[in-house]
Amino acid sequence: MVRGASYLTNRVKVASAKQMFRLRAVDLFVLPEPATHLAAHHGNRVQIARKAGETSFVWVLQIMVPGPPHYAFVCYFTPAADNWMDQSTPFGKLAKQVFFGDSDAFRDERLKLIPKASIVQGNWVVKRAAGSTPAILGTKLKQHHFKGDNYLETDLEIASSSLAANITRLCTGYAKSLVVDMVWTIQGNTEEELPEVALGGVRINALDLLAAKPLDLSAAPAPRPASSLPDAQTPSRRR
Template sequence: MCPTKCRRHPHHRGSTAAASTVEDWREEAINGGTLKHVDLHTGINGWASPPGEVFSLRGPKYFSKKTKTPSGEWLLNPAGVDWLRSNCRLDHVLARPDNRIMAALRNSKCPEKSSKTFIIAINLQVPGRDHYSAVFYFSSKIDESIHSNSLLYQFIHGSDAFRNGRFKIVSKIVKGPWIVKNTVGNYSACLLGKALNCYYHKGPNYLEIDVDIGSSAIATTILRLALGCVTAVKVDMGFLVESQSEEELPERLFGAVRICQMEMNSATFIDNTMPSRKVLPCEDESENEDE
């Protein structure tokens, strides 16, 4: 039994979803990020969790009727956001000895629960004179494992070729100048694994996806435009594994985040000369290679 009781806490403020219990480590992770957790509707310079219904995904009849429907609840829970700056590109942040998410998980007061937790981290790498990373963390739900017959399980344990053909982002500009909405579009969907170079790092209890935005000249240009007025922009981003057959429908988000009028100078500097944690023998990185 856990030495302390987990408190009831609404993991996305302002949504219609019911509050759920939050493990001690995840509450620390949500509230201790370098980008603060803010109110969904009124927060600025922070992040929040938009409800799934703000995103339209492929519905049960998509391949016959091309209909999309609002997404349901996320498959994973939010576990924090980091906005980082470094002297060079930050790769495989979950393997760093100073990564606060993995440290919180290791130090959990409920080890019998946290030992079963799986983390997915999405590291959006922003190129420039200074290298920035927006890292979004999502965790498996309390007392729930990721079902072995699910599309998400196939994505986690599949080859890089499979992941590249399925890793999808849906985004929506909630608030922003006309030029940003006109360039990016109010709502868009993209297979990130095909549009950009994505690198997958798999450990015994995590999968990290490093997305190199600098690998596309078009994406870099659009991003620079958006960053030029980032303090005026609110954007929702949802992440999912694309369904490509009727049996895989309907699509489901595994996580979503709203970035609320972020300030570039709020990023925390990370010394990238620090070596990454050595991969343990059980962490077979050969899974990163295409099968």
Template sequence: MEYVVHEKNVRKEKDWVKEVREGGSLRNVELRDDGVHGWASPPAGLFMVRGANYFQKKVKVPCSEMLLEPLGVDWLRSNAKLDHVLAHPENRVMQVLQKLSEEARKTSFILAINLQVSSKKHHSAVFYFMTDEPIVEGSLLHRFIHGNDAFWNSRFKLVNRIVKGPWIVKAAAGNHTACLLGRALTCRYINGPNYLEIDVDISSSTVANAILHLALGYVTTVSVDMAFLIEAQTDDELPEKLLGSVRIAQIEMEAASYLENHNENCSISAHEQPGSQFGLYWRKLSKTLSRIGSHGSKNGRVDVEEAEEK
């Protein structure tokens, strides 16, 4: 009898992942170029990362591993900018997690990346990743989870890949473009008992905000892959591994779920000023777009030099 009860509990603990993955305003769709209004998780190998000999040969290789599993995506709108969404009483992920046993909650870790899009209407695209495996103490992932402002801002990287979309979006956003988000935008990091949330304020960069709103104008025809990773800066941290990846496929703005903003009193770390490196990147991008406007682009796309040291 005890064995049967244990088996039921195990199935229940695993079912919460499926429940979260299939819920939300963006549905989990198949990984294909014509997927519509949904999200999927592209394989690690689609993204080029620093290889084992990067600091000697500057060679990037297809990534071979993800540290966390994709858990789900929320496409939200609110009356004000949504900060610390995991603390919101109506956050569906935490609602499901709280139903688990204490033991299951202790072994489950969630990374939430909240991309905040502010204008007349406030939107957030929240990406959830998870693991229920023990995180090795002293590992790069463990150090990242328990980091500080300086560490987070110097390591938290995004690599994007435009899968489908008009040439102007590809030119503006770049393809396979890498960026240290903590140096480019205002990022706020919130450490919870079993989670880390990173709130990324797109509006903190005028140019990034403008390019995002350009993309939103074509949003129903754009599919983009985004991979998040911890930048490796020493030989023993190579090769780089992804935290996780998400494909956003041709979403509909009006389909966002409404979530009332709530007041909170919590200590949030922030990095306020975009770095000079990112400013140089966008100046190069502006010149590229100027040339496109004057002369057009070959094959309908322009590859943008990535914003990191060569």
């Protein structure tokens, strides 16, 4: 459920219209230490797609699971339609600022997670700890944003919040008995920014951490924050 068109007056949430992005792929990596800007790595899916001539915008979302061992759960989203950034729509206006703007603070204040966890088997405490309350994660833990060749990567540093780290460690201990649905949206704070629309989502079903692939980052380029790029204010609209 997302904020409806009249949410500011009636506080009513409604079912979202069709999500704006579709999930294209998911990676699970195991790392010797936490790493950011994985999309810049020469062997990453984004770089491989670019070499193959794919130019669509990609939102890369990494959940940095604290260790040791350290894990990177990485989702790759692309727009579901060419008009996803239509400036006559509330979503389009917000999306332009989030994905192509020069303010990491804006991204941190607007990207919102709507989680829902259900336990197939295992300790009920895990479900209670995971919860299902929407959250602006950028106000609760550290996020890193990086721009590249028509993509934005958002890295969620779970270890930056002791509460989030403890909950995540609890969940990883029961990973094979958990089904976790996560949906992201861009929060609308004014009448002109509503209704909200689901950005994209992923279901984690009985995750096997032993299946994580090792990732060698020795040849990866140094990360560059999104807000530090000289062209951060110039949207690239290649499809």
